[in-house]
Amino acid sequence: MKIIGKFAIIKEIIIFFKGGMIIVIKDLVKKNRSYRRFYENFTIERNTLEELVDLARLSASASNRQPLKYILSCGKNKNEIIFNTLAWAGYLKDWPGPIEGERPSAYIVMLNDTEITKNYWCDPGIAAQSILLGATEKGLGGCIFASVKRDELRSALKITERYEILYVLAIGKPKEQVVLETVGPEGDIKYWRDNQGVHHVPKRLLKDIILE
Numbered sequence: 001m002k003i004i005g006k007f008a009i010i011k012e013i014i015i016f017f018k019g020g021m022i023i024v025i026k027d028l029v030k031k032n033r034s035y036r037r038f039y040e041n042f043t044i045e046r047n048t049l050e051e052l053v054d055l056a057r058l059s060a061s062a063s064n065r066q067p068l069k070y071i072l073s074c075g076k077n078k079n080e081i082i083f084n085t086l087a088w089a090g091y092l093k094d095w096p097g098p099i100e101g102e103r104p105s106a107y108i109v110m111l112n113d114t115e116i117t118k119n120y121w122c123d124p125g126i127a128a129q130s131i132l133l134g135a136t137e138k139g140l141g142g143c144i145f146a147s148v149k150r151d152e153l154r155s156a157l158k159i160t161e162r163y164e165i166l167y168v169l170a171i172g173k174p175k176e177q178v179v180l181e182t183v184g185p186e187g188d189i190k191y192w193r194d195n196q197g198v199h200h201v202p203k204r205l206l207k208d209i210i211l212e
């Protein structure tokens, strides 16, 4: 156990000091949770967002068409506009979303350029995961939003009809703990928050998702 423990520490050091040269992908995927409360006064520079989008740029794309385009936001005004178009954590019925001071420091709006193609297949999912894994590697975290008031966002950011609004990614320095749980025999997949504010996310067991 002790050796395993030391090895784990060595792995961490390698990740932090070699900038991810040795990728412990399972650790990164496990750490890459949906975070919804952040240290809002933590500044994320535009350059950081560009680095994250660069990971999406390098990712797989159906027929290599690369139709995805992005709008970056890390300033107060644009952040506020985007925040007001998002619906947070549908299962947490009595939580309307993060209070001021706990909101994301940045956003990436994911668009499809319909002049390239109208059929983007699963490109946005792959791109979103690349971006969020990159954010996690940098000690940041985020959340994918499909529940977006798209008409409001389009007019506020003056996004032309050429671009389909796909998802919004919220990014920040996480201020909450997220714990993975196992889906119980009753099959309830709803996430919940306990008295300490810890967010729990049930995941199905491997044996229940591999059919043969």
Ligand SMILES: Cc1cc2nc3c(=O)[nH]c(=O)nc-3n(C[C@H](O)[C@H](O)[C@H](O)COP(=O)(O)O)c2cc1C
Binding pocket: 032, 033, 034, 035, 036, 087, 088, 089, 090, 143, 144, 145, 146, 147, 148, 178, 191, 201
């Ligand atoms: C395509 C997609 C859309 C999502 N949309 C929202 C959303 O609109 N609002 C939200 O709070 N979370 C959203 N989420 C986050 C999910 O609720 C989250 O992934 C799920 O609860 C599992 O938690 P985990 O990401 O930590 O594994 C979305 C996730 C995905 C993949």
